[in-house]
Amino acid sequence: MQKHTKMFWARRLMTLCILRQVSSWSHEPAHNDASQPARIAVIGGGIGGTATAYFLQQHFGDDLVLDLYEHHTVGGRLAVLDIAGHSYEVGGSVIHPGNRYMVEFAEKFGLPKKEHCSDSPFGLFDGEKYMFRGSSWSIVNIMKLFWRYGRTLLTLRSELKETLTKFDRIYHLQAEGQAFSSVSDLLHALDPSFVEMTRVSVRDWFKKLGIQDLVIDELVTAVTNCNYGQTADMHAFVGAIAVAGADPDLWAVTGGNKRVPEELLKHSRATLLRRKVEEIGLNEGGGFVVTSVEAETSENGETHSLNNNVDDTEKDLRPQNYDLVVVAAPLTKDKTSIKFVNFTKDFTFPGHYQKIFCTMVHGKLRPESVKLTEGDSIDEVLITNTSLFFNSLGKQSPTEVKCTEQYPDVWKIFSGSSLRGEHLNAFFKEIESFHEVEWLAYPHYELDQQLGDFELHPGLYHLNAIEWAGSAMEMSSIGAKNVALLALKHWLQDPSAGKMAVLRDEL
């Protein structure tokens, strides 16, 4: 048996005393009857909603009755498709090594990283010619990049490193229990320049830092086009996320990234309600009423399309009371029809989401269609000309690949409109199968766009406000931790709550 020192027992006793204090706070009456467990609804079962449920469970412990509404598939914009007996990512596909929550989730749930079999060379293509062609030898790649873009690449690298270091402060602040009621407050706490970055284009931001036009027009534009379907006129904060996303050490989860939200949901012990929320109302006596209808499901329990607009077949409206509500889904008009009733102010959610088609083709590419020849090894073609009909074309490996195994030729093409018919025939000489997934994928970033609020009303939170700073799995996870902390502080009526709950986890 493990022996413990006196110091260990003293610390443990002290921690238990603090915990007793935490649980006595949680039994102090707040505006609700806090002697009862908190009844919380989370609306949305993507990475954001399931991470919220997980963090709420950590912070509230047993003093919680948690319902998670999902009218479609758990995972949301993290999704896989089966092609030729293998599964392939068709939504959020790569994770940055510095994304601490995603790394922690995968480690905690024992989800292995997908094997990285080859460093696929990439090319920057304007539709006519290659501005840059990489090599699968990383040293040769670096030399080629420096040959074309020069020392300005070092400036870009060090600026991104500094931005990431500042961004990392969020993990410390959240571990300390700090939470923010608006997106700009959160960004400001990391560094005041981050708010400024959301008001200037990534092009102008990088120019101000001395990055040459050639780098912006080619490298930066290709990356914003591939990752967000937008130009270097998008704001600099999300632009920096996109460029940071071009890291060579990106990773993904074996079997699909959607395994993370599935595990988060399981560990949160929330009740999954396969229902579509229609309305969130403010109750006269405090708290909220969430009204939902049953979701339309297929035989395997999932809804038919990968999009969010499921028609209601029958309106079995069911109202349910909650103390706290977290909306973990976008609220722009194009994404939802959730109504807010009885609130004294009108909520507005301006802006729209970028439509992206993800076309998966199992077949043989015509190399000449992207100005390559038969022996050329380029697995990733990124487009620098944003008026071209596609944004990127890349060879895919399955989510469960073993490097020693053979796997079919499957390609992923991102485009702003459907590629069915002539475009596909132009790209491929043989097509075994193709699948098209239409997404309203991420916000369309405008410079005059207001950054939204996490707290819509005391006790009512909107996680996806964070997407207007940047849309990524880690951003939703950070938003999830923030709204879970806001909910805890509100429930306990204690602005310092949250740090103590972290101590509880460490026991």
Ligand SMILES: Cc1cc2nc3c(=O)[nH]c(=O)nc-3n(C[C@H](O)[C@H](O)[C@H](O)COP(=O)(O)OP(=O)(O)OC[C@H]3O[C@@H](n4cnc5c(N)ncnc54)[C@H](O)[C@@H]3O)c2cc1C
């Ligand atoms: C094609 C594509 C590629 C991407 N690539 C990357 C990448 O490589 N790396 C990365 O980090 N990110 C990537 N992203 C972005 C990333 O996937 C998203 O930022 C993230 O998944 C958003 O998660 P979320 O939980 O906040 O929202 P969502 O995943 O959209 O979840 C919201 C959920 O709410 C449900 N819902 C909505 N309304 C209701 C309602 N009324 N009632 C009940 N349920 C409702 C929806 O069905 C949905 O499941 C990509 C996205 C797309 C589309």
